[in-house]
Amino acid sequence: MTIVSHADIEIASQPQIWRQVAEFAPSVFGKLPQKGEKVAVVGCGSSWFMSMAYASLREAAGHGETDVYAGSEFNYDRKYDRVVSISRSGTTTEIVELLGKIKTPSVVLTAIHNSPVEDRATETIIMDFADEKSVLQTRWATAALGLLRAHLGLDLNSIVKDAEEALASDISDLVEVEQISFLGRGWTIGLAHEAALKTRESSQFWAEAYPALDYRHGPLSISQPGRAVWAFGEIPADLVRDIKSTGALFESSTLDPMAHLMRAQRVAIAIAKKRGVDADNPRGLSRSIILDK
Amino acid sequence: MTIVSHADIEIASQPQIWRQVAEFAPSVFGKLPQKGEKVAVVGCGSSWFMSMAYASLREAAGHGETDVYAGSEFNYDRKYDRVVSISRSGTTTEIVELLGKIKTPSVVLTAIHNSPVEDRATETIIMDFADEKSVLQTRWATAALGLLRAHLGLDLNSIVKDAEEALASDISDLVEVEQISFLGRGWTIGLAHEAALKTRESSQFWAEAYPALDYRHGPLSISQPGRAVWAFGEIPADLVRDIKSTGALFESSTLDPMAHLMRAQRVAIAIAKKRGVDADNPRGLSRSIILDK
Structure with missing residues (x-):
């Protein structure tokens, strides 16, 4: 169950x-x-x-x-x-x-x-x-x-259907990877960071986030079979080719990127469950972050 | 040898x-x-x-x-x-x-x-x-x-002495950790990102980087014994306390932060050697990143 x-x-x-x-x-x-x-x-x-x-x-x-x-x-x-x-x-x-x-x-x-x-x-x-x-x-x-x-x-309302598709979609391949690098361009860079934070805080998972083209300036080194690279929105075809040539799983979508983020949220929770950690209560965090004086 | x-x-x-x-x-x-x-x-x-x-x-x-x-x-x-x-x-x-x-x-x-x-x-x-x-x-x-x-x-010239100290300093504890989160404030946030990229690209190591106070808004979840949190420049005392309470190794320095970055460079190379990878030629990268058309 x-x-x-x-x-x-x-x-x-x-x-x-x-x-x-x-x-x-x-x-x-x-x-x-x-x-x-x-x-x-x-x-x-x-x-x-x-x-x-x-x-x-x-x-x-x-x-x-x-x-x-x-x-x-x-x-x-x-x-x-x-x-x-x-x-x-x-x-x-x-x-x-x-x-x-x-x-x-x-x-x-x-x-x-x-x-x-x-x-x-x-x-x-x-x-x-x-x-x-x-x-x-x-x-x-x-x-x-x-x-x-x-x-x-x-x-x-125009993207609610995309949200429903993101909820119904299959994420089983992504739950099996050991690391994910999230990429974006322009406004989707923020989504990439949010997706990385979700997996990181829900299950202490290794996730990174970058402007898509900066991925080739270093982070590409960590890409390999058993890991995934996840693009929010469109990225250049030659970058897709370079990603695939590392053997990493490549995730992209034609859904609105905010709906695509919901897939990353689902993956984060699924990984947490697989690891037996409580996604609702990330380790060391509380709902409201109040700093001591 | x-x-x-x-x-x-x-x-x-x-x-x-x-x-x-x-x-x-x-x-x-x-x-x-x-x-x-x-x-x-x-x-x-x-x-x-x-x-x-x-x-x-x-x-x-x-x-x-x-x-x-x-x-x-x-x-x-x-x-x-x-x-x-x-x-x-x-x-x-x-x-x-x-x-x-x-x-x-x-x-x-x-x-x-x-x-x-x-x-x-x-x-x-x-x-x-x-x-x-x-x-x-x-x-x-x-x-x-x-x-x-x-x-x-x-x-x-006023910080060359700091550079010499960074070169001579002991890094053995840091080479043993399995993950490092680099933190900075203001200009040292850039140094934190550079330190993370160095370890990532030289040896496919898991490293993260954040503005120091944002560390409590999620990334703290991945901190634990066997991992390290590395601050460039000064960070608030209560944040240091929270970091230490996770059991992670805490690294900081009174050296000029650019000299402190040299310690991270040394750690990156040392981890690469320990893992048997060629730090001079990171996987999948070349000296000049020229994109295809």
Whole structure:
């Protein structure tokens, strides 16, 4: 019998959650950055990687310069029109401190009502319906990115079918590998980092992430039979050839890359189960990362 | 008998190379960005990581906004006063293409005379004395970063003693670990990535790299006895405590972080030797990464 974790349920709920986000999104568009504003996006862990994806998409869509920072590495010397932050728990120390220090208008995406980030941000967008019981973030991360993508013009309903396909697809080959290198280009680099973090934290698995073309500048050395290279979005044909020539399993998809991320979430949980570790409670982590003083 | 690789010799030459860089640097200061200019720094692999370190140092020193990109991920929509690129071989496809496309004044640091990057860049700085025989970059990377640090005001001679200490120091504990997570803050994040790449490419070793405080947002899960966490520069005391509580070996140093990187270079080569792989010729890599069309 397969034990069902909170993460299993939360991963599987994503088609429904994305529909809810699509419906909810227009009600908060007024809190998000206007076209032309210079924006900084900040987050920690999974939220940092979703921030990377959004920053790249926003600037590429012509909405304005958009920088991204890990919460601990914010550049206080640069001037921004608005700071966007993502914090599921609403309590992450780096984000609470950052929002307390800056004078820039800010908006925070969180799953929690009346949190410390809400006290400090100019605007708060609360998506409580996307909150999770697992320490591992899955649907919260895609809900937050989905909201931001909706604001950039994507009809999230258009990729719900991709999400359903990602849930139904076969992952058995990928669960057998001993290592995965995740690759992306542009906005999918953030997804590659998130996929690597998922496998790493759920089951202490060896995973890496890179801009796809930088893979040939070193990381290629670790590729071999029994390992996998996983591309989010399209990568050049000659790079695919080089990957395959190492004997590694090559994973790619024509699904929307955010739906493709759901396959990586499933692989992470499946590897955790195979290894007998509790994916809902990654070793040494808690739901809210609060630093001591 | 220990086999001496090119990389061994090149790593050990760094105190002398840094002295040469200190002497050479003022002759090319006029080619480097002026204070106040908005600059993009680009590179691939090790050169990308040295670019990260320089970009962070330059902006923190008040010399102006400084963005950094992997060569394949350059943002052609942003306007810069100058593009700085690093390319040991002078032939890296991404950098050659990028320099051919942009109209922005550019300067490239390379080890090679009459290369394709020289044809395309506005200015070229050739440090042939720092070139290497090993495919693995060690002294070239620190020579390039050293030149850029000298331009920001560091007297490189002041850290040659640290380089000598890093060479003479004991690394035996670190060679025994099965995994290393490298951490940094600000400019040392680039060094953390370079250290991880060194061990990864020289010996197919499992290594990771993060902004230090993001380590608690997931990567901490993989830390355990038999593995190491390696901090470049100072990190908060409570983070050190959390690292030590996982049972991992904790490595830190009061040496200049660029000298501390030399210890990581030595560990990479030592692990490669222990595993019986040729550190000078990483699997699947060549000195010059030229992509097919």
